[in-house]
Amino acid sequence: MTLGTLLKQGREILQNAGIAEWDLDAWYLLEYVTGVSRSQYFLDPEREVPQEQEVLYRQMIDKRSTHIPLQHLTGEQEFMGLTFKVNEHVLIPRQDTEVLVEEALNYVRSGMDILDVCTGSGCILLSVLKLGEKKCRGILHGTGVDLSREALQVAEENAGRLQVEATFLHSDLFAEVQGQYDMILSNPPYIEKAVVETLEEEVRIHEPRMALDGGEDGLDFYRKITAESVQYLRKGGRLLFEIGYDQGEAVSALMKEHFAEVRVIQDLAGLDRVVSGVYCG
Template identity: 35%
Template structure:
């Protein structure tokens, strides 16, 4: 019956060393059977047929192989919005919501017709989360991967934001002629030598290009900071996500490029996750 299958799934995940075996077993079982949590509770004693059991165990086997639940389901919730993933996109993390928080904190009038540029857009989660809160804002998301761009476009359409969000392939801000009120970016920032030590869920399933930040993890920041004066309006803001221990270095890059009012914002774990600055008029 359903309850026994879930218990078996939980046991397999616990034995494999998965941190949240009960939660993962419930999510994977529900997805495999097309059931909500409430439905599974009501029908806990229902008998499953062989194809149903096989589908549940197939999902569990993938998780035992350290594939993230979000990759198995093909979706991730971010800023209370539902995003489709693809192999070419980073799996959005809750820490990245700190970028959205800082973006909104700096907007005096949420009805203003602001323009937003998202560099390294991936699923489009940062740009689309910001646009969802700013009803008259428009945005452009750039990514090197055409597959990522197509994924972001599909997410925008599904979330009802396709009329206000454009997506295009590109090399960071190179060749962009428009000027923007706000630039946001979560670039690759893992030092190349540190990637192998990351969790298997990251190293095996996130695209390497979205992780590798060069010898010190700062290569993308150097490139983007040099391009910012050409894409930001006077007085415009840049908001970067940064890795652990990188806030001082990224702040220094902005300061050396003439940016002012530089600051940091911590994520819920107390890590300095965001660096922001203004292109003074």
């Protein structure tokens, strides 16, 4: 079996299965399994594939054809230039969420205490700590909380991989949180309950529903976190949320009850993506 023949078969299987990015995924899995880059492939597409790699590639293609996310097959996803472990217990980090990290990095300073609510894989907190310490040339202290113990295990493993010091706490939002913080970050569940059932199969079936469902109007967690966060923010502390593209006005209104300098930040597509506010005490 040659690289070219194996790739052709993989592409056909994924296309017939209705995988949206069938061509890209077939390429990516071939590179992942064989270690052959695309440029190397074109130099020698007739190169023979060892049998064990052929078997593994076919297994992965078959799993991808059932709409198991690509990242669950490889176990990794890049985010903010860092590589994170992912599995079925955490949301797969998405490029949209990088806007939240980039906004947070605008405010980091040495010695800050940062809390990440609904931390999942830890990608937000760990990226802010890893990149923020370089930016401010100081030490940041971070705590991530989540209701899922399985997600916290992933976050702790990612902290070890990235050599970042962080504390992870099993907590229903602020239930087990103590102390005060200079910044609270959150990418909470924000999809309307009825809309969750309409999501693509990769998300609806294979990603944790508790990280998706934001209640009837998608705002349940914004209400709870905004109201409770004031007990855990120091005066002048900042609360930053990731939001859905159509939630800027609603979340801003919630935050203006407790926060000043409320701003909505857009992503590269010009869509509302982050809301930020300052607690004035």
